[in-house]
Every structure is written in C-alpha cells, then in structure tokens.
Amino acid sequence: MLKYTVFVLLAVIPKSLFQRTMSYEAFFVSVLSSENAFPIDFSNLRVLGRERILNGTFDILEDIDNEHYEFYLEAYTNVARDGNYKKFPMALLRDAVCAVYEKYGFYLRDCVKYGINTDLYINTTTCLIPKGRYYLKNVTINVTNWPVIMSRGLCRHSFTFYKDNVAVGTYNITSSIEDRAVNFRK
Template sequence: MLKYIVIVLLTVIPKSLLQVTMSYEAIFVSVTSSENAQPIDISNLRLIGRQRILNGTFEILEDVDDTNYQLSVDIYSNAARDGNYKLIPLRVSRQGICTIFKKYGFYLKDCIKNGINTDLHINTTSCLFPKGRYYLKNVTLNVQNWPKIMQRGLCRHVGTFYKYDVPVGTLNVTSSIEDRAPNVFGM
C-alpha cells in the first residue's frame, strides 16, 4: 500500500506543480523602436484595447543571423509607476541574435506561434530571420514560463541591435506586471 501511495504522489505532485498558475499577470504598455532602427521596422504594430493586444505587421529589413547582428538587453523597473525607471542588475549581454533566441526564446514561445498568430518561421537549425514583412495577430503576454517571482509595476526591456559591433537601433518593450485577480467563483 505504501508503494502505491508513493507512486501516486510522485506522478501527481510534479504535474500539479507544473500547472500552477502564476501569482501575477502581465500586459503590454508600449512597444517602440528608435527612429530608422535596424534590422527591424515595427512602425506598423499597434496595441489594441484594454487588454493591450499586439497587432499589425513588422518588417525585417535584411536577413538576420549571428554573423551580421548582435543584441544586448537591459532591463529597467519602475515599481512606483512614476516614470523613474531603475536599471536592475539583470541583463542579457551582447550576443548573436540566434544565440539569444536559442537561450531566451522560451520566454516568448507561448506568446508568438508560427501559423497561429504570426507567419514568421524561424529555422532553428540554421537560425535565420529572413528578410520580409510579417504579421502579428492578437499577441498577449503569457507569463507561464517567466520566473515565479517578479517585481510588480512597470518593466522595460531595452534591446540594442549591433551590426558588425556598431549600434544600429533599439527596441523598447514595456509591460505592466500586476497581481493576478483572485478567482472567487472557482472558474
């Protein structure tokens, strides 16, 4: 009987831990880039409605891979929501774009999916972001793969693109992180 209980606990507990909902949720506040930023033009992306759903088209201006483009990401926090962002001691150091995609892409894998809400397909073996115009449709932030503990407030990710070691543009994504509303009706 004890063996049966142990087997049940070893199979049920890990599954339930993986299905735990996060204590917070996140929505987009803004998505902007510097003027004439390379290698991507996001000027036709818009945030729609109260849910701040990302929609529109973006253009990759030339084929992008690790040989020609690098990216670094600085992260800022503003818990008071007063516009006074503080650089936090967590960053992604400058690396090839494909390298960063392979290391950190899982944070976005539930947000942006080829064939569902984008037509951008990334070949993970050769890792090339091909030149072209692509769409994003009904993109929201899914925090299921994010860290269990996140500071509440505004969070800004500032990505700086480099082409052959020269900065060529920035991409700013600001999100709002809030406690998840309690589910009083058990739904």
C-alpha cells in the same frame, strides 16, 4: 489498496494542483523603436483593448544572421509607475542573434507561435531570420516561464541590435506586471 491510492492521486486530484501558478500577470503597455531603427520596423504594431493585446505587422528590413548581427538586452523596472525607471541588476550580454534566441527564445515562444499568431518562422539550424513583412495577431504575455517572484509595476525591456559592431537600432517593449486578479466565475 496501494493501487487504488495511486489511482486517486493521479486521476482525481486536478492537474492544476501540481502546476506552479504565478501570483502575477503581465500586459503590454507599449512597443517602441528609436528613430530610423534597423533592422526591424515596429511602426505598424499596436497594443489594443483592455486586454492589451499586440496586433499588427512588422517589417524585417534585411536578412538577420549570426555573421553580422548581435543582440543586447537590458531590463528596467518602475515600481511607482512614475516614469523613473531603475536598471535591473542583470542583462543579457551582447551575443549573436541566434545564440540569444536558442538560449532565451522560450520566453518568446510561449507568446508568439508560428502558424497561430504569426507567419514568421525562425529556422534555428540555418540561423537566418528572413527579410519580409510579418504579422502578429492577438499576442499576449505568457508568464509561465518567468521567475516566481517579480516586482509589480512597469517593466521595460530595451534591446539593441548591432550590425558589424555598430549599434543600428534600439527597441523598447514595456509591460505592466500586476497581481493576478481573483476569478470568482466558474
């Protein structure tokens, strides 16, 4: 009897009941950079369609490595969607680019996958992001690894690259966090 019960629990109950489902979803609003931002040029990236999918090409203007480049990230929220952003009480401390990627890259790897929607391969053993032109195709935001509770509204991630301790480029990725739409289709 116990074997039968275990079989029913493992085989009959859908896997989705054991997974955490988020009560929200996120969509791209914009991808912007400061004037003369370096070392990445985002000017050819576009957010398209109702699904707010990110598409286009971007240029890495110089090899990015741990010796010369550091990365700093701040997050802002705008619940009222009125342009009045408030800083999140936390940020990523300025650290070497590859160290940040190793610690927090899982947020990005769920959205951007080499060979599927980009041709940029980041080799973490040599820690070099090579100079070149790369594409992003049909990139959406996957919130699976995000916190369970997120405030709704606009969220802006502002990240700055430092080269040899000098700020060389600031980039802003703004997303909209909304309640998950109820799906009545089967």
